[in-house]
Amino acid sequence: MAELRFTKDHEWIRVGDGDVYEIGISDYAQGQLGDVVFVELPEIGKKIAKGGQAAVVESVKAASDVYSPVAGEVVAINDALTGDPGLVNKEPTGAGWFFKLKTGDTAQFAELMDQGAYDAYVKGLG
């Protein structure tokens, strides 16, 4: 069953079967950023370290880095964001995904927050 795990930097990763995982930014993150107007995605084939800079998201206000929740190789990017970056605001954990990462190291997921822990974390941010 697919479920989301979160980082303290407000990225999510969809944990499920197989070894390819979708990554994006949380609903809280898109709300903080405001209207997203540009997304710079990584190149397919790029190997990214856990916590490594993977993408850039620009709102009307400012540019922010997006970090990879786990280490792995980029195997797909969401081209729809080039034409419609507002998908990040509309469906942050759905159509607004950023890229897909391939990794065999599922032990990495254990360090990430599940939805309940993340919601509590965000609540604590005020």
Add this chain to the structure above:
Amino acid sequence: MSDDTPLKTTPLDALHRALGAKMVPFAGYAMPVQYPMGILNEHLHARAAAGLFDVSHMGQAILAGAEAAAALETMVPGDQLALKEGATRYTQLTNDEGGILDDLMATKRADGLYLVVNAACKDADFARIEAKIGARAPLRRLDDRALLALQGPQAAAVMARLAPDSVGQKFMTLREGTIGGIACLFTRSGYTGEDGYEISVPAAEAEKLAKLLLAEPEVKPIGLGARDSLRLEAGLCLYGHDIDTTTSPIEADLVWSISKRRRAEGGFPGAARVQRELAQGPARKRVGILPEGRAPAREGTEVVDAAGAKIGVVTSGGFGPTANGPICMGYVPAAFAAPGTPVGLVVRGKTLPAKIAGMPFVPHRYFRG
């Protein structure tokens, strides 16, 4: 200013919070950067209907007496003597090197000049004016007044409904009258490129006036975020970013704000530089820059030539919601200033193609009558 200095608030502070604004520190004030509608939609609303902005942090003052215009001319390149009663003009306070200390609006009134200056500069501006002009034209700060801007193509219809005295008012003129029964001063002006008004109102009446305007179906509150993208699309300078003490009015492409008489006569601080640059052309110029892709280039982005050598810098840059793409302004050498000239913008280590562009990015729609 140290970080523990408590932020000042405008008379609309409680209203902003009640409207759900996100408040941020700006020029020492707690100001609304956006409301729940969001910057993008606020921007589009101001271009389509009418937006209400709180600009009460800006400095208002009266420079009093018959000598006010002549006295202010010793500090600014703008033509104050030519102003007819009720006429508003844009000008700059300059330093002895011809740099810009602040930009401001001056309106001729029966009792002198009504000035509106930037929030971050107001204390320094007013101290400088008092030190230089003194008793010749006493400066009276209007700290007990708020300033609201109503901007957008439907602003005039809203004003016509609430302020009969506004009907027929021309761009860049001031009228005194009531809005919903509240005594105000309003100039037909603004900083969005749209038709609109800036309304000076006693602080005690400001919230009542704002609520009255917000009750009109066309009007929504707009924060500083959209104010910035609106003025950038309109090609208007933001002090401390696009103009400062190192940039002259000629470099900043503000020559239109200096009359023929003042160009010839000088008589303001830094006139020698301004006259030299008028005669020889400035070494660098403020220009519009249009990135060819979708990536915004922010303030501070390096501008490079075809060989990759740094030739200039972006002073304001971001996404233009109405332009529907990234837009910038910045300074480049005069040789690169012609619209259409290809340049590069270095964004996150990559050089992105861009072109010098004429401004405004979105046509002005001022009411010329």
